[in-house]
Amino acid sequence: MKIAIGCDPNAQEAKEQLMEYINAKGLGELTDFGSEDPIYANTAIAVAEAVAAGEYDRGILLCGTGIGISIAANKIKGIRAAVCNEVYCAKMAKCHNNANVITLGGRGVGEDVALEIVSAWLDSEFMGGRHQERIDKMNKRAITFTLAQYGASYVSSGYQFNVRNKDYTFKNTVDPSRIAEYVYGGAFLESVGEGYIYTT
Numbered sequence: 001m002k003i004a005i006g007c008d009p010n011a012q013e014a015k016e017q018l019m020e021y022i023n024a025k026g027l028g029e030l031t032d033f034g035s036e037d038p039i040y041a042n043t044a045i046a047v048a049e050a051v052a053a054g055e056y057d058r059g060i061l062l063c064g065t066g067i068g069i070s071i072a073a074n075k076i077k078g079i080r081a082a083v084c085n086e087v088y089c090a091k092m093a094k095c096h097n098n099a100n101v102i103t104l105g106g107r108g109v110g111e112d113v114a115l116e117i118v119s120a121w122l123d124s125e126f127m128g129g130r131h132q133e134r135i136d137k138m139n140k141r142a143i144t145f146t147l148a149q150y151g152a153s154y155v156s157s158g159y160q161f162n163v164r165n166k167d168y169t170f171k172n173t174v175d176p177s178r179i180a181e182y183v184y185g186g187a188f189l190e191s192v193g194e195g196y197i198y199t200t
Helices: 009-025 040-052 067-073 087-095 111-123 130-140 176-185
Strands: 002-007 029-032 058-063 081-083 101-105 153-155 158-163 166-169
Touching: 002 009, 002 040, 009 029, 009 058, 009 101, 009 111, 040 058, 040 067, 040 101, 058 067, 058 111, 067 081, 067 101, 081 087, 087 111, 101 111
Parallel strands: 002 029, 002 058, 058 101, 081 101
Antiparallel strands: 153 158, 158 166
């Protein structure tokens, strides 16, 4: 199992303890995404994008509480990041929600408990069935882009924007004053897999 791990400076010690434990137990192949950046969203997004792209099987993120870094990670399409500060929630996060990222609070969770949480999550498997139906429902509401993130610009043919060096355009002319409504409501968007997108 390939695991991406990262944190902010508040959780550096906790991250190092987890890495030592995972390596000692042979629970997975770790890649450290760092702990120096005080803007935890940067580390969260880097880990989440790597997991979403299939480069890693799972991701582990830590900040002071585990909350902020989970919010940031969940902005990435395909990521289901769960804050888990006790063992039962860690198991259920994987078994019921197929969480591919777990987040912990470096300031609020003791070392022994943190090790138990991560071990329980790594040892758990998604149960599928009715739980997959719930995840499918969530995925149908996923949008693969936001205007702020990708810097859209209005053009005569509609709304044109760029995502990771690939151009996309709405096929219908839209009212720029209502573009957020169109995006988040799914208007003028073609369903592709888990999200909605129009290609040029």
